[in-house]
Amino acid sequence: MVDKGPLEQARGLFRSLWHKDASAGPQGITGQRFVVVDTETTGLEPIRDRILSLGILPLQNGRIRVGEGQEWFLSQEVFDHRSVPIHGILKEGPHARIPEKEALLAFRESIDGAILVGHHVGFDREMLQAACFRWGLPRITNPFLDTELLYRQTRIKSPLLKRRDRYTLDDLAAEFNLSAKDRHTALGDAHITALAFLHLIPMLRAKGIFTLPQLLKVGRI
């Protein structure tokens, strides 16, 4: 190992503290693989309702990997016409559909070792876990990060400012000036969420959140 002078060492340490380098280490945020996930469903009841489509968009080293983005359309027997106006997915839509189990297996394969990210992702998690349960698949054990929680962290805390209870994906898109194109499609929402997540990282860094454990502490659900 090259012998560095103490000054040089101190400089290096300072630099790594000062810059985002702290987030590049083994506990760092940068190198970690994240997979942004979004589901479109027939309704809001994890037991009764079904996933109609599932979108993922992986993200690592601050980059959204466009080519690894995937969207699966599921063939479902249970179908609730009420949710169609929102998602525009008809049960037999124009997309090629695959059985739920097949989609789940493909999904599980692509999230190996990843932290899952989503907006109000608690709901997506419930839907996914219920689906896995139905097919006798083990629970998904990956950590889930909620971008609403993360966003909330970046807001100013002041008794003078009324804090909103909920921040929707549309709120975040407006805040970060993201195009709402393809909103309410699984992959489209995942894309908006991914961009919002990329915006949040430096904002959180400014609040002292540099490492994965810190990130999980504030954003995990």
Place this chain on the structure above:
Amino acid sequence: MSNRIAARVADFLGRYPPFNELTERDLLNLSEQTDILYREKRQTLFRKDDPTHAFFYVVHRGAVELRNPGTGALADICDEGDVFGLRPLMAGDSYRMEARTREDSILYAIPIAAFRPLVTSYEEVGNFLIESFASNTRNPYARQHGGSLVSTGFGHTDIASPAEMPALLPLATRRKLVSCSPETEAREVAALMTRKQVGSVVVLENDLPVGIITDRDLRTQIVSGQFPTDAPAKRIMTQPVLTYPAEITFTQAQLAMMKSRIGHLCLTRDGTPQSPVVGILSKHDLLLAMGQNPEVLMRAISRSRQIKQLRAVRSRATALLERYLRNNVSMALTMKIISEINDACMKQVIALALEKTGEPPVPFAWMALGSQGRGEQLLQTDQDNALVFADVPEADLPEVTSYFQDLAGRVNKGLRKIGYAYCPAEMMASNPDWCMSLSRWKKRISGWMKDPNNESVLLSSIFFDFNYTYGDEALVRALSDYIFERADSHAAFLRELAQGALQNPSPTGFFRQFLLEQDGEHKDSFDLKHRALLPLTDGARVLILSHRVRGINNTAARFEKLAELDAPNRELYLSCSYATKALLKFRTLQGLQSGDSGRYIRLDGLSKEEKMKLKRSFRAIKELQDLVALRFKLKTGW
């Protein structure tokens, strides 16, 4: 499986060279291998001599600057759709420039491995790259019309242009040239002049002017019996013909006519008799042009005895305005002249109203507010005004108030007749809230300052640009003294005003996309006033108030004063001043063109060039908002 995010990336790339040359399939294939990055502003993407990345970059939103690391000089700014970091990858070289985000940016990183095959298979792509590397700019098409905002003219300094003095503007020769040959009979010449309704013809030989025949020549030479009616033109024409260059100015033309005692000037291409004739300029043309002269207009205004006459004069001022703008007279001068004319019109309307209402019971002053008060109302938009009168004993107040409301009502009506619409928010002197005694005004202003809220900030932001128009100036001064004495002790108010200045969303957020109106009549239009001009106006106001500078209302002038007072930010202020003038000019031209206030712009009506230029002036707005936020310790949008 093709995914819709890749399709979206392809959609974007396909709008810019060289990607617009690719087939849909190749473009989609390239897009699928693209990564999306986000970088905050002032982040370095690569430094000189860094090992080259496996990617080159396209700016999706935001802006990236390329600097020469040796000199620190800014080499280029990459906007939406611009490519950078490609040359070293193609040349197998290391980076020569340093790339840093200038704004929060979203970038597309395209792997060179996927792109390289396209360079060889598409000739256009290869050519584009060769051209852009050779010209050392990222996009050879982008540099064709660098510099100014709309079409030609208004450079950064906007002083000392040859068109600085309106009297030196080139005159337009309107009429088609009427000519005859030297052999044409006098009778035919007379018939020709009658038919074409002109007072003069040029006599041409081999297309060159040899003489001129006017009504006067026919009278003195033919009708007097000196020559028969079939005499050829060459016998009766005035010669040699005095020729002047086509770009003759008003003053030159006036001097030439006075000097040679002639009523018609023959204009040729280069000003000599050896070049083709391009037109004839008569005394009548000169008189018409003079009608659009500010002095003549001012005199006409003060002589008007009726509103109707004023209206006619005011509409001539719009023609004058258009001529100034088209000829790139400096915006500062244009604003000054037009606001003088506006001011004179208002004074005359008030004077005429006073003749009807009789002597006022106590001294009063009329104030112009808003854009009129700032001297920025170039087009006749709506009126904002207020009236203040001297304090009277409580008992007399109702009677005095009713007199002034009657007066104000007449003035507002008169102003509307000459073309200034009523203020939709009723910020007009005829509104009892805007027609008060001095002490009530003070009380109201102090209320705004003590308890700042959204409404009071809005009201005061319009009110604080007040400018004396008519009556007792001391009253207006007293009001302004009052405000400045208090502005210091009410830091909270200034903060609130500053907050107000940040409220208007900047034109492109922190990304470079135009924010369009979401609904209503102007859906999908860009609101130039609200999103571009207002942030500048509001910023200038709060900063100038915080410096306790009074008497400067014009936004551009305020920025120039701020540049003087706050040297470290001099450059920003000067670019704000420039942006204000440029945007105001843009808006005015838009308004003249579409016959409205010019406030809403349809983007599809703009060329890409104009859009880019608009965006460039928006940068100053963003930086100004950041400065205001910093100075008043506020948070910007996020």
